[in-house]
Structures are given as C-alpha cells and as structure tokens.
Amino acid sequence: MNVDFTNVPKHYAAREDAEMRDVLMDPNGIGPAIHYYMIRGGSDQKNITVWEPGTISGEYIKTYGHYHIGDLSETYQIIYGQGIALLQKLTEDENGEMIPDSVAEFKAIPVKAGAEIFMPPKFGHLVVNIGTTYFATVDDSPVNFGDRDPSDFPGHANYELVKKMRGFAYYVVEQDGKPALKRNPLYKSTEKEDLGGLSVID
Numbered sequence: 001m002n003v004d005f006t007n008v009p010k011h012y013a014a015r016e017d018a019e020m021r022d023v024l025m026d027p028n029g030i031g032p033a034i035h036y037y038m039i040r041g042g043s044d045q046k047n048i049t050v051w052e053p054g055t056i057s058g059e060y061i062k063t064y065g066h067y068h069i070g071d072l073s074e075t076y077q078i079i080y081g082q083g084i085a086l087l088q089k090l091t092e093d094e095n096g097e098m099i100p101d102s103v104a105e106f107k108a109i110p111v112k113a114g115a116e117i118f119m120p121p122k123f124g125h126l127v128v129n130i131g132t133t134y135f136a137t138v139d140d141s142p143v144n145f146g147d148r149d150p151s152d153f154p155g156h157a158n159y160e161l162v163k164k165m166r167g168f169a170y171y172v173v174e175q176d177g178k179p180a181l182k183r184n185p186l187y188k189s190t191e192k193e194d195l196g197g198l199s200v201i202d
Ligand SMILES: [Fe+2]
Pocket: 066, 068, 074, 119, 125, 141, 157
C-alpha cells in the first residue's frame, strides 16, 4: 500500500489524569499519569483505545464518557481484556434538551475480548477496565482530527453534561475483588435500568 505521509496528522492522543479529575468518584484519589491512550483514524481507519488497569479510590479506570451530537451511533469491538460499558440516555424536556440529572434509561454491560457493543444515538457512553491487564477496543467513531489537535476532545461529542454531573449515574467500583456499582448522588432520578447483573453498594 502506497501512503503519502506528507499531510498525515498526528494520530495519537492521551487522556491525562488532570482532565479525568472532573469525572472521578474521588477527584482527589491517586491515579496514573495517563488513564487511556487513543490512536484516532476516524470511521475509515478506525480508532483504537487502550485503558490502563487499576482503580482510583476503588473506582476502575474508565473513559471520560460523552453524548453524541446529532443522530450518531458507534460500534466498539473489544479486542483485549475485560470491561464494563455504561450507557445512559437522559430525559429530554419539552424542547428536546437533555436534563442533566434525570436518566431515562441506564445500562451496564459486562464485555470481554471478542464482544461488540453498539452505542445507539442519544445514549451517552463510557467504558471501564475491570481486568488486571490493559483493555483495548476498536471503534468507528468519525473523529476528524485534520483541523484540530487530536488530544482535544472530539467535536462530535458533548462532554459538558458528564462533567457537570461528575460522571454517569453509577461508578464501577471494586468490592471484594469484583466489580459492583455505586450510585452517583448528583443524579436525581433513573427511570429504567439494566445493571447487567452487577450489585449496587452503598
Ligand atoms: Fe462516542
């Protein structure tokens, strides 16, 4: 294959500890310098994400989480390790605006290498590494990094709602060596939920 590298931008990006403080269960907990690494090729070349293993004050390492802008879906293939995907759809007001602290539907989906997860439009999503090794995925998100620094948050996604609520409706935490869920007290209500067989701790 003949590739002209003249205008190929930098594909690598990293989500650093300081940025992740916004959405951690314990913003003062001790975490790694980089929580996850991204190689962004967009929908054609695909995007690869690699998570560090470990917990921060009991919470497993995760991606920041976001909602898509518009009607965009996304498919993640798990290529290595063990994780849990969290998906949540917020309630909308009469103008179709998402209400930050009101969840219409929440799902926790345990996944491992070989699995595929579909992120439907309107469902915010993040993925947690619950294993002892790196966790790695390939996705088809249409990241366009041509005109921006790839370490920025991609433009097709809304991160502000997640930041405002300090994460999703539940945090995935380690309890007796196993994953469990812990409610994020900032959310007022969750209408419908499928917790994927995980227990909820206080
Ligand atoms: Fe996404």
